[in-house]
Amino acid sequence: MKLDVLYFAWLRERIGQPRERIETDAETVRDLVAQLIARDDWHAAAFADMAAVRCAVDQQLADLDASLTGAREVAFFPPMTGG
Amino acid sequence: MKLDVLYFAWLRERIGQPRERIETDAETVRDLVAQLIARDDWHAAAFADMAAVRCAVDQQLADLDASLTGAREVAFFPPMTGG
Amino acid sequence: MPARIQPQPFDLAAELRGFGQGAGAVVTFSGLVRDDTGQMTALEIEHYPGMTERALADFGAGAALRFGLADWLIIHRYGRLSVGEPIMMVATAARHRRAAFDAADYLMDWLKSRAPFWKREIGPDGEGEWVAAKDSDEAALDRW
């Protein structure tokens, strides 16, 4: 399936782009992360410490075990610091 | 000693005046209340339920056992309802 | 860092201009005249001139110390206020949100039960009942 993957804050900086469209058969967020890490050193660096990474599937906060069935957009970012 | 005694809200209404200057030898607020009750029916009605009366001595909240030594102004009023 | 007692309305916006410069967090509370029964046209607020000013100033200064406030403000009106009008406001400024929230909350609990104000409801036929103090307001003070 085609998936839009978005990056924010220092994840965006490490990966070098704010978003990419990829073709993937990942079933969960965890599978997707493994595939992204395998792509290149930049992705590997961004996902080196998963304790510092949060994610959203179709703009809803999700955890690593969340299913990607039917998903169109997955975003990765550091813990949020609003307010 | 001379003492200014002030009344607020329904205590003022029951007694029929906002303040009076009295001559008293009361040593505590409790003594003063007893002397006021003895004055007339209006005072007696105002102080009939002391659980519903609060007081201040020289503009500081005080209890019935507070000393009147050196006091110049004593106020009686219902529980406060500000804010 | 003032406490003010006045019959005339105040403008929250104008009061907050320049308030809390250098602080990270500003909390405000405003109380408005509310008609719960559908029978009230106004609220009449009596206070203890002299004591009120002093009590508010002293208590505000104490709260500033306790919560490390950068700034604070208390305004309370008296006299006859129509339904919908602002009765009073507090504002607190601190480095962090917890202190600003707690200080505003604390000042309100205190104002409800310890500041020398008394409210009476005014209905279409004139003066109504004096508002009774609530046990819940007295209990709220025990939190601090």
Next chain:
Amino acid sequence: MPARIQPQPFDLAAELRGFGQGAGAVVTFSGLVRDDTGQMTALEIEHYPGMTERALADFGAGAALRFGLADWLIIHRYGRLSVGEPIMMVATAARHRRAAFDAADYLMDWLKSRAPFWKREIGPDGEGEWVAAKDSDEAALDRW
């Protein structure tokens, strides 16, 4: 009862005009850019367009139900903000003060740790560090 995300400044005063009509209690919180280190000239705020609007609107509506709010408002800015500028505000209106205070407090705890915003400090030499999330902000959410 809106949630708004915008780069431009807002005027707390103007935003509050007519806010909470009929309610008895209005609480506001404003966050201002604070320079803790003496090395910061501005804050840059990144957000997740699309998700942010939806998350704020959903969460505000949930808080309104939970606390029985008569009215609520969230405004959060993004982009580059100078020290002293307002970053965001929430306002809550309810019949009684407890609900208005608690709802504002709750919205702030949520915004700090669950709304998709990220802050970076800007110093005299340009872009500095991304602000780290605080354990205390995460812990604050457990209260609710």
